[in-house]
Amino acid sequence: MLIKSNPSWVMKEGQETPESIYLNRRNLIKGFAGALAVGSIGGNVGSALAQEGRKPLEFTHNDAYVLDRDLTPEDVNITYNNFYEFGSHKQISANAAEHLKPRPWQVVIDGLVNKPLTLDVDDLIARVGGLEERLYRHRCVEAWSMTVPWIGFPVQKIVDLVEPQGSAKYLRMETFNDGSMADGIGSQPWYPWPYVEGVTMGEATNDLAFLAVGAYGKQIANSMGAPIRLHLPWKYGFKSIKSIVRFSFVEERPVSYWENISDGREYGFWANVNPQVPHPRWSQATERVLHTGERVPTLLFNGYGDQVAHLYDGLEGELLYR
């Protein structure tokens, strides 16, 4: 029933506004039409969208993760977002996300662990012992993709801090649920807030599972999920939960936000990228690379199969690809 509300990001591919048109329109609205004449959109974002005041971060670059394509420009990543807490349109969430207050930010790590923790996000960052930069590809279930120079740390570091017990089978994560910071929470009461996601312990401790606290050399922008968000580059984008306030190690498989909304019919728990398994309403064979105007073939596990395919051995009976 809830799926009938038909959120924009579950639209069939190709029905979205191409970002080239969108950026033009936004720049015109903001009065930056002149800047477009020089053929550049970089640096022309409005001050609200630029989200100034984000601190530069110290990190080491991890060159194990190389891209097969260019980096998506920062202003494109900051202004083209899925962040339902701020509304259902990519075009408005970046502006609306200005109301998010990413600091101070308390993080709870609890559940079936020996050493539960409640701490400030900056204390958590201090305790994981150094940040790294990784270039990752991101594939949204809507068949668009981007690349991001994330700065953060592997989820494994959280596991090390709290020492999950043997009975912990899944890691459940939750986004903030504060309507005073996010208009979309109150204005879309039919959605099951807070946004929840989950992964198996095997997935959580895979080196690819990454918690981003920064991007493009500085603290992560509000619209991209400040102050801390997950990125699982082999899964459809909706698994990569933003603005996390709670990590819980649990025995039962969590029900994800979009799995809940669609009753598992359109979006499931596993959501591994697979070009050969279409979404019930569109093909996943190719993807539109943000900002480039190109459409390229989508790869199994988004190209990260060497690192993660083994996680699904013996699980062939599960709906692994939606």
Ligand SMILES: Nc1nc2c(c(=O)[nH]1)N[C@H]1C(S)=C(S)[C@@H](COP(=O)(O)O)O[C@H]1N2
């Ligand atoms: N809390 C929360 N996390 C979320 C979402 C959301 O709406 N709320 N959208 C998801 C989807 S569908 C995608 S594609 C990515 C988008 O990340 P980006 O806006 O940084 O590109 O975030 C994911 N994480």
Ligand SMILES: [Mo]
């Ligand atoms: Mo997505």
